[in-house]
Amino acid sequence: MRRSILFLSCIFVVAAASAGEAPDRIAARVxxxxxxxxxxxxxxxxxxxxxxxxxxxxxxxDLASDTAxxxxxxxxxxxxxxxxxxxxxxxxxxxxxxxx
Numbered sequence: 001m002r003r004s005i006l007f008l009s010c011i012f013v014v015a016a017a018s019a020g021e022a023p024d025r026i027a028a029r030v031x032x033x034x035x036x037x038x039x040x041x042x043x044x045x046x047x048x049x050x051x052x053x054x055x056x057x058x059x060x061x062d063l064a065s066d067t068a069x070x071x072x073x074x075x076x077x078x079x080x081x082x083x084x085x086x087x088x089x090x091x092x093x094x095x096x097x098x099x100x
Contacts, residue, residue: 031090038092044081047096 053073054060061067067079086094 034090038090041086041089041091041094043094043096046079046081046094049079049081 050056050058050061053076063082064084065082066084067082070079072078
């Protein structure tokens, strides 16, 4: 019980110290970490969108532009993946699984 209380107390002290740090300083620290250690992202359903919306024709999709501006089919969300947003999010690689 004492160890649990001590552990929780340590967490609160660290959290309080971090909360007092300026947001721009925290953002700079995060950017520095992500610059040297890019994020590995899970599947964004991009491959399914390419298959369904564009019938597998990559020539119909420009991932170098803002894909959120493309009009989605009725009832579907806007696309969330394009090269500028991947770079802005410091995504260094994506994990794609094969679904059969």
